[in-house]
Amino acid sequence: MQMKSLLAVAFVAMAASAANAQQMVFTSWGGTTQDAQTEFWAAPFTEKSGTAVLQDGPTDYGKIKAMVEAGAVAWDVVDTEFDWALQAGKAGLLEPLDFGVIDKAKLDPRFVSDYAVGSFYYSFVIGFNPANFSGEAQPQTMADLFDTAKFPGKRTFYKWSAPGVIEAALLADGVPANQLYPLDLDRAFKKLDTIKSSIIWWEGGAQSQQLLASGEAPIGLFWNGRLAALQADGMPVGISWQDNITAADALVVPKGARNKEAAMAFIAEATSAKAQADFATKTGYAPINLDSPSLMEADLRATLPDAQTANQINADMAYWAEHRDEIGNRWYAWQAE
Amino acid sequence: MLSFLTPARRGSGLGMAMPALLLLLAFFVIPVAGLLSRSVTEPVAGLQNYETLLGSATYLRIFFNTFLVSGLVTLITALIAFPVAWALAIMPSRVAAVVFAIILLSMWTNLLARTYAWMVLLQQTGLVNRILMATGIIDQPVQLTNNLVGVTIGMVYIMLPFMILPLYGVIKKIDPAILQAAALCGATKGQALRRVLLPLATPGIASGALMVFVMSLGYFVTPSLLGGTANMMVAELIVQQVQSLLNWGMGGAAAFILLVVTLALYALQLRLFEGRAR
Numbered sequence: 001m002q003m004k005s006l007l008a009v010a011f012v013a014m015a016a017s018a019a020n021a022q023q024m025v026f027t028s029w030g031g032t033t034q035d036a037q038t039e040f041w042a043a044p045f046t047e048k049s050g051t052a053v054l055q056d057g058p059t060d061y062g063k064i065k066a067m068v069e070a071g072a073v074a075w076d077v078v079d080t081e082f083d084w085a086l087q088a089g090k091a092g093l094l095e096p097l098d099f100g101v102i103d104k105a106k107l108d109p110r111f112v113s114d115y116a117v118g119s120f121y122y123s124f125v126i127g128f129n130p131a132n133f134s135g136e137a138q139p140q141t142m143a144d145l146f147d148t149a150k151f152p153g154k155r156t157f158y159k160w161s162a163p164g165v166i167e168a169a170l171l172a173d174g175v176p177a178n179q180l181y182p183l184d185l186d187r188a189f190k191k192l193d194t195i196k197s198s199i200i201w202w203e204g205g206a207q208s209q210q211l212l213a214s215g216e217a218p219i220g221l222f223w224n225g226r227l228a229a230l231q232a233d234g235m236p237v238g239i240s241w242q243d244n245i246t247a248a249d250a251l252v253v254p255k256g257a258r259n260k261e262a263a264m265a266f267i268a269e270a271t272s273a274k275a276q277a278d279f280a281t282k283t284g285y286a287p288i289n290l291d292s293p294s295l296m297e298a299d300l301r302a303t304l305p306d307a308q309t310a311n312q313i314n315a316d317m318a319y320w321a322e323h324r325d326e327i328g329n330r331w332y333a334w335q336a337e
Numbered sequence: 338m339l340s341f342l343t344p345a346r347r348g349s350g351l352g353m354a355m356p357a358l359l360l361l362l363a364f365f366v367i368p369v370a371g372l373l374s375r376s377v378t379e380p381v382a383g384l385q386n387y388e389t390l391l392g393s394a395t396y397l398r399i400f401f402n403t404f405l406v407s408g409l410v411t412l413i414t415a416l417i418a419f420p421v422a423w424a425l426a427i428m429p430s431r432v433a434a435v436v437f438a439i440i441l442l443s444m445w446t447n448l449l450a451r452t453y454a455w456m457v458l459l460q461q462t463g464l465v466n467r468i469l470m471a472t473g474i475i476d477q478p479v480q481l482t483n484n485l486v487g488v489t490i491g492m493v494y495i496m497l498p499f500m501i502l503p504l505y506g507v508i509k510k511i512d513p514a515i516l517q518a519a520a521l522c523g524a525t526k527g528q529a530l531r532r533v534l535l536p537l538a539t540p541g542i543a544s545g546a547l548m549v550f551v552m553s554l555g556y557f558v559t560p561s562l563l564g565g566t567a568n569m570m571v572a573e574l575i576v577q578q579v580q581s582l583l584n585w586g587m588g589g590a591a592a593f594i595l596l597v598v599t600l601a602l603y604a605l606q607l608r609l610f611e612g613r614a615r
Contacts, residue, residue, distance in 0.1 A: 216460045
C-alpha cells in the first residue's frame with residue numbers, strides 16, 4: 001500500500017511540474033516525417049511561444065483510446081490518419097478544435113473538420129523500378145499495376161486497412177473515378193484476388209522504399225513523398241501520376257489533453273503557410289495551407305500532388321470514417337485467407 | 338536451473354516474494370482481468386466475440402498458424418541448441434565464455450534491426466538467393482520471405498539463446514563420468530546419447546521448449562515482417578483489433594484464448610516435471 005501511495009505522489013509531482021514548465025507533447029509516426037515536423041513546426045513554435053514541445057511516438061490509436069478512457073491523456077497533439085480522426089471525433093475521443101486560434105480560412109477545405117485539420121496530404125502513386133521494365137512499355141495505369149502478364153513481378157501495397165488500395169483495385173477493374181463510392185468491396189476483393197500471390201505488403205514508408213530499391217517488388221502503390229525521397233537520393237524511380245489517389249494525415253487533440261491551449265496554438269503554427277511550405281519542401285508531401293505553394297520554389301511545386309490534379313482522385317474520407325470498421329474487418333480477414 | 342520449483346522450497350519465503358507479487362497484481366493481473374471483462378462486454382454483453390473467433394475459418398486458421406509456427410520453431414531450435422549446449426558444456430571454460438558472449442551479444446541487438454537484417458538477407462534479390470544462384474544450386478530465386486520459411490528462420494534465430502541457456506545449465510551438471518560408465522558397460526555412442534544423455538537433459542529441453550513455445554505464441558515483430566499475411570499469427574490479429582480497429586472486445590477475447598492455452602501448457606509442464614522430481 002505504501003508503495004502505491006508513493007507512486008501516486010510521484011505521478012502527481014510529475015504532472016504538476018509538466019503543467020508549470022510550459023510544455024506540451026506532440027506525437028507522430030517517427031522517421032523522417034516526424035524529424036521534419038520537429039524542425040519546421042515544433043522549433044518555430046517553441047521560439048515564438050516559449051512552450052517546449054516534447055516529441056513522442058509512434059501514433060497508436062489504442063493508446064489514445066486508453067488514455068481518454070483512463071482520463072490520463074499524455075499526448076496534446078497527435079498526427080493521425082484523416083479518416084480515423086473523423087471517426088474518433090464522432091466517437092468522442094477528440095477535443096473540438098478552436099478555430100478562433102486556428103485560421104481555417106487559409107486551409108484546404110478538403111482537410112478541415114470540427115475535430116481535425118490536415119497535417120499534410122499525399123497521393124498514392126504508381127512507382128516502379130525502371131531497370132525491371134526497360135525497353136517495354138512502362139506501367140502507367142492502375143490496370144497496368146494489376147496486370148501481371150504485361151508487367152511481371154511482385155507488387156507492393158500498403159498493408160493496413162486504409163484509403164488507397166481498394167480504390168486502386170476498383171479503378172483497375174474499370175470503375176469510373178466518379179462512381180467509386182460507395183465502394184464495391186466484393187468487386188475490389190475479387191480484383192485483388194487475381195494478384196494476391198504476387199503481393200508483398202509494406203507496413204511503413206521505409207520498407208516500401210527498401211522493396212522498390214532492391215527490386216524485390218519492382219512495382220507498387222506508394223506514398224508520393226517516399227518516391228520523391230528515393231529520387232532525391234539519386235535512385236532512378238519511375239512514377240505514374242495517372243489516377244493518383246489523395247489521402248491526408250490529420251492533427252487532432254485527444255479529449256482531456258492537459259495542455260489544450262498550447263495544443264491549439266501549436267496546430268495554428270503547424271498549419272501556417274510557412275510551416276507547411278517548409279515541411280513540404282523537405283518531405284515531398286503536399287501542404288494543406290492554400291498560401292504555402294506560392295512560398296515554394298517552382299521546380300519543387302511541380303513534384304507535389306498539387307500539380308497533378310488533372311488525374312487526381314480524392315479518397316472519400318467521410319465514407320471511410322463511416323465504414324472504417326467494416327472495411328477493416330473484411331480487409332484483414334481477406335489478407336489472412 | 339529450475340531448482341526454485343522443487344517442492345521443498347515452495348511455500349516458504351512468500352513474504353519475500355510480496356513486492357514482486359504486488360507488482361504483478363497491479364500491472365499484470367488487474368489489466369488482464371480488465372481485458373477479459375471487455376471481451377465479454379464489448380461491444381455488447383455476451384460471448385459473441387468468442388463465437389466470432391472460434392466460429393470463423395479465417396480466425397481458426399490464424400490460431401492454427403500460431404501453433405504451427407511455434408511448434409516448428411521449438412522443434413528446430415531444440416535440434417540446433419542441443420549440440421551447441423553440449424559443446425559448450427565440454428569446451429574449455431575460456432572458449433565457452435567467448436561462445437557465450439557471441440550468443441548473448443545477439444540478444445542485446447535491437448530486435449527490429451535483426452529482423453530487418455534477415456529480410457535483406459532472405460529476400461529474392463538478397464544475399465542468400467544470390468549465393469545459391471551464383472553457385473548454380475538454383476536457377477530462379479527461391480521465396481524465403483513473406484511465408485512460413487521466413488518466419489521460421491527469423492524466429493529460430495531469435496529464440497536460440499532461450500533454448501541454449503537452460504539446456505546448458507542442465508547438461509553442465511551431468512557428470513562426464515556417467516558417459517564413460519555407459520561406454521564401459523558396452524553402450525554405443527548412439528545408445529549413450531539416447532538412453533543416458535537425453536533422459537538426463539530432458540528437464541532442460543522441457544523448460545527451454547516451453548519458454549520458446551510460449552514466447553513464440555505471442556510474437557509479433559518477426560512474423561509481421563518476415564511472414565506473409567497468409568501466415569498471420571494471433572499477436573498480429575490482436576494488434577489489428579486493438580490498435581487499428583479499436584475493437585478491444587475482440588482483441589481481449591483473442592488474447593484470453595492465447596493466455597488460457599499458455600497457462601494450460603505451463604501447468605502440464607509443471608506437472609510432468611514434478612512427477613519426475615518425486
